Amino acid sequence: MLKKIVMENLTCSTCSAKIEKAVSRLPYVKSATFNFSSQTMLLDVTDAYDEDRAVKDIKTIVDDHEDGIETYPYAKRHIPSKRKFIKTYRFVIIGFFIFATGYLFDYFDLLRPRINLLYWAGYVLIAHKIIKNSFKGLKRKEFFNENTLMFIATLAAMFIEKPFEAALVIIFYSFGEHLQHRAVDRSKEEISSLMDLHVDYVNLKKGDVVVIRDPLEVKQGDTLIVKNGERIPVDATVIKGESALNTSALTGEAKLRDVKVGDKVLSGNINVGGVLELRAEKEYQESTIAKIIELIENATNKKAKAENFITRFAKIYTPVVTVMALFMFAIPSYFNPANMEEYIFRAATFLVISCPCALVLSIPLSYFAGIGASAKEGILFKGSNFLDMMNDVDTIGMDKTGTITKGEFEVAGFTNLLTLKYAASVEQYSNHPIARSILNSFYGTKLPCEQVEEFPGYGMKALCEGEELLVGSRNMLLDAGIQNLDEKDIAGSNIYVALGGEYLGRVVIKDAIRETSRLSIKRLLNRASITMLTGDNEATAAEVAYEVGGIDYVPNCLPEDKITVFESLYSAKRKMYIGDGINDAPLLKNADIGVAMGQGSELAIDVADIIIMNDDLVQLERAFILARKTKHIVIQNIVLSLGVKFSFLVLAGFGRTTMLMAIFADVGITLIAVINALRLIYGKKKGRYHATSQYD
Numbered sequence: 001m002l003k004k005i006v007m008e009n010l011t012c013s014t015c016s017a018k019i020e021k022a023v024s025r026l027p028y029v030k031s032a033t034f035n036f037s038s039q040t041m042l043l044d045v046t047d048a049y050d051e052d053r054a055v056k057d058i059k060t061i062v063d064d065h066e067d068g069i070e071t072y073p074y075a076k077r078h079i080p081s082k083r084k085f086i087k088t089y090r091f092v093i094i095g096f097f098i099f100a101t102g103y104l105f106d107y108f109d110l111l112r113p114r115i116n117l118l119y120w121a122g123y124v125l126i127a128h129k130i131i132k133n134s135f136k137g138l139k140r141k142e143f144f145n146e147n148t149l150m151f152i153a154t155l156a157a158m159f160i161e162k163p164f165e166a167a168l169v170i171i172f173y174s175f176g177e178h179l180q181h182r183a184v185d186r187s188k189e190e191i192s193s194l195m196d197l198h199v200d201y202v203n204l205k206k207g208d209v210v211v212i213r214d215p216l217e218v219k220q221g222d223t224l225i226v227k228n229g230e231r232i233p234v235d236a237t238v239i240k241g242e243s244a245l246n247t248s249a250l251t252g253e254a255k256l257r258d259v260k261v262g263d264k265v266l267s268g269n270i271n272v273g274g275v276l277e278l279r280a281e282k283e284y285q286e287s288t289i290a291k292i293i294e295l296i297e298n299a300t301n302k303k304a305k306a307e308n309f310i311t312r313f314a315k316i317y318t319p320v321v322t323v324m325a326l327f328m329f330a331i332p333s334y335f336n337p338a339n340m341e342e343y344i345f346r347a348a349t350f351l352v353i354s355c356p357c358a359l360v361l362s363i364p365l366s367y368f369a370g371i372g373a374s375a376k377e378g379i380l381f382k383g384s385n386f387l388d389m390m391n392d393v394d395t396i397g398m399d400k401t402g403t404i405t406k407g408e409f410e411v412a413g414f415t416n417l418l419t420l421k422y423a424a425s426v427e428q429y430s431n432h433p434i435a436r437s438i439l440n441s442f443y444g445t446k447l448p449c450e451q452v453e454e455f456p457g458y459g460m461k462a463l464c465e466g467e468e469l470l471v472g473s474r475n476m477l478l479d480a481g482i483q484n485l486d487e488k489d490i491a492g493s494n495i496y497v498a499l500g501g502e503y504l505g506r507v508v509i510k511d512a513i514r515e516t517s518r519l520s521i522k523r524l525l526n527r528a529s530i531t532m533l534t535g536d537n538e539a540t541a542a543e544v545a546y547e548v549g550g551i552d553y554v555p556n557c558l559p560e561d562k563i564t565v566f567e568s569l570y571s572a573k574r575k576m577y578i579g580d581g582i583n584d585a586p587l588l589k590n591a592d593i594g595v596a597m598g599q600g601s602e603l604a605i606d607v608a609d610i611i612i613m614n615d616d617l618v619q620l621e622r623a624f625i626l627a628r629k630t631k632h633i634v635i636q637n638i639v640l641s642l643g644v645k646f647s648f649l650v651l652a653g654f655g656r657t658t659m660l661m662a663i664f665a666d667v668g669i670t671l672i673a674v675i676n677a678l679r680l681i682y683g684k685k686k687g688r689y690h691a692t693s694q695y696d
Contacts, residue, residue: 002042002043002044002073003042003049003073003484004042004074005043005055005058006040006070006071006076007019007039007069007070008069008072009069009070009299010039010062010066011032015066017315018065018466019041019061019062019066020033022031022065023041023058023061023648023669027046028045028049028050029046029049030045030294033044041058048217051073055072055073056498058071059071060542064136088178089178090600091128091161092126092174094125094165095123095124095125095128095641096126096351098116098121098125099119099122099126099167102116103476118165119163120158122168125172126167126174127151130173134148149322149351149664150169153169153347153348153349153352154348156344156345159344160341160345162345168659168663169352169659169662172663173666173667175667188472192492199215199231199289200215202217202233202234203224203225203226203227203230204218205222205223205224205225205277207599215279216284216285218283220280221279222279223277223278223279223280224278225276225278225363226276227271227273228274229271229272230270230271230372231268231269231271231289232245232266232267232270232271232278233287233380234280235264235265235266235280235281235286235288236279236281236282237262237265237279238263239275239277239278240263241261242258242259242261242274242453243258243271243272244259244271244274245257245258245265245269245271245273246269246270247269247614249614264281266289267284267288267290277503279552282477285619291601304367304385304387304388304490304634306634306638307363307364307367307384310356310360310363310364315359318354321350321494322354322511325347325348325391328346328653329347342655343511348658350649350652351652352666353645353648355666356641361674366436366633366680367384367388367634368628369385369678369680370384370626370629370633371675372681373680373681374387374622374623375628377619377626378612378613378614379612379613379622380451380598380610380611380613381610381623382608382609382610384549386593386609387627387630387640389390389592390624390628391519391627393527393575393624394527394571394572394573394574394575395531395570395576396528396530396575397531397532397569397575397591398531398532398533398577398578398579399533399534399580399584401433401580402433402579403578403579403597403615403672404514404517404532404548405511405512405517406512407511407580408411408511409437409510409511410437410509410510410511410512411438411440411441411508411509412492412508412509415505415506415507416505418504419497420442421444421446422499423495423497424441425464425469425470425536426452426461426462426469426471426590427460427471427492428449428454429460430454434495434509438507449462450462450463450464456558456559456583457463457558457559457583458472458473459471459472459495459496467500468499468501469498470497471497472495473496474489477496481501482496486505488539489540492507492510493509493510494506494507494537494538495508495509507627513548514529516616516617516618518547520620521548521551524617524620524621524624526533529570530552530560531552532544532545532552532554533562533565533566534552534553534555535558536556537555540555541555557678559586562584562586563586563587563590567590574590574593575592576592577591577594578620579595579597579684580615582594585607586608588608588609589607594608595608595610595611595612596609596611597611598612598615627632633677633680636676637673640669640672640676641673644665645665646665648665
């Protein structure tokens with residue numbers, strides 16, 4: 001059982017790791033993982049979990065590690081929490097004025113003996129949060145963290161009578177910390193607004209009265225009223241009214257979909273026409289909107305390689321630089337004790353520079369921004385690791401029906417009316433799209449059937465008018481000993497019909513290729529080999545493969561055959577499979593990356609790693625572009641952060657830096673890295689049909 005607790009304003013990687021470890025020791029918690037981007041702790045809990053007790057216990061743990069962290073239940077996350085600058089930094093402000101008073105007395109040579117007391121009093125107030133957190137860490141036997149580094153550095157500056165530098169470091173650090181929080185908060189707000197699908201209320205019809213209720217109160221079968229401008233709260237069926245729906249929140253496309261009585265509608269779409277009366281098909285927690293919100297918010301819990309690297313790096317990096325700073329002071333002081341103060345100052349500057357904030361904040365934020373930007377376009381990633389893996393795909397397998405084609409079957413021809421009648425008689429017991437197309441083409445009276453059996457990938461068998469009726473593939477009829485079939489399949493899905501062991505004829509079904517599939521697949525061929533796996537016959541498969549750019553294909557694939565064929569495809573890096581049907585679920589689950597079309601089966605969507613909400617392969621192009629852009633920004637932030645820090649650390653070792661330069665190397669670079677990550681949201685969107693150089 002998974003639960004979530006919000007820990008707002010927690011930006012220290014070392015602290016979060018310690019909190020994860022401590023929370024995992026609670027008796028009702030199996031494991032705990034903190035998500036920097038969504039500021040939530042994901043808990044795997046036992047049946048003994050009680051939220052009120054858990055929040056109290058976890059808040060105690062958090063407060064023992066870090067100040068100023070808002071800890072509260074996940075259900076209250078929509079209540080805005082504003083950071084009050086004066087309240088948060090009131091001691092820093094008071095300390096600044098005391099310190100400034102000491103500086104003025106020093107400048108005018110007044111109260112000379114008491115000036116140091118003013119400096120120290122100002123320092124203690126300015127640095128109170130850092131001092132407090134440092135002692136909390138020491139109490140827990142944690143000797144190496146960001147607060148400890150800053151405390152040691154500024155305390156050393158105070159002792160060597162450089163109070164001005166010590167005060168400036170903490171003041172700029174505090175101001176920079178505030179800007180970091182503002183940048184992260186703003187980014188979270190922007191990302192949340194990209195996928196603002198939250199429904200605050202529903203209009204529930206009780207008899208002749210309409211009452212406003214919480215979406216969580218909706219039950220299957222309830223009648224709902226959705227007015228113009230309101231969002232559909234749960235997956236439902238239209239029972240009264242006609243309207244148009246804005247589907248952009250789910251598909252990323254600003255186009256309208258007309259709906260009428262009997263149509264299924266997904267939660268998250270916005271009614272932009274007349275009033276609709278709906279019958280709820282699912283409860284809120286099981287509806288599309290709730291699943292998408294949860295999917296996006298949990299996406300960065302599956303971390304990319306770069307994020308895992310930063311987590312491991314920070315654990316080793318902090319103690320190493322602390323020891324290096326100690327040696328930087330101790331070794332030269334031993335040989336030249338006369339310059340001990342200079343060496344202390346160098347070591348203190350070295351410690352200020354070394355804080356790993358830029359990496360810890362910007363890397364997870366980059367992936368979260370990439371996932372948010374993708375969600376806006378109707379591309380849902382179930383983990384930042386999949387966003388990362390997209391860049392390594394060199395082999396793509398894809399289904400035909402509903403992926404390359406529209407999945408809207410039509411009867412293109414049949415041997416005779418009797419053949420169509422028997423086919424429709426047995427297909428009335430199936431929900432398969434081909435069955436529906438046959439039923440839509442037959443307007444006569446269907447015959448009753450008994451003992452109906454359906455064989456996925458083959459066809460159907462039933463007892464009709466006392467005789468065995470077979471409707472299915474060529475192989476199904478041949479295996480049953482039916483002779484004299486038409487010599488060869490023609491383009492389209494060939495459905496053969498036999499009654500009482502005698503062949504009657506066939507029905508030919510065709511499915512139109514999506515207008516965008518041709519161009520999208522030709523573009524995708526620039527970055528990966530593509531193979532179409534289909535249950536259709538050779539003629540149909542060859543025709544479709546040729547029309548979309550001459551891709552490889554394997555026809556006559558049963559569901560179990562697809563797995564074997566896909567596994568046999570060569571790949572030097574990673575393989576992706578794209579599909580939409582129930583039969584595709586095993587492949588979607590077993591592929592390195594499984595991509596499901598959003599209007600496909602629920603099972604396919606549940607097991608896939610990426611969901612394309614509007615069923616358009618053009619969005620897969622966008623997914624590759626966003627994955628590449630995210631990777632570039634992550635690399636830029638890593639190179640920028642490490643490059644600047646190591647350069648300044650070397651300069652600090654030779655005494656060529658000041659405390660202000662050290663603050664820039666810490667806080668300044670962090671802000672630059674965070675702003676760079678936000679380019680994924682604010683950056684100019686490339687056109688959908690740009691040249692293939694996008695992939696270069």
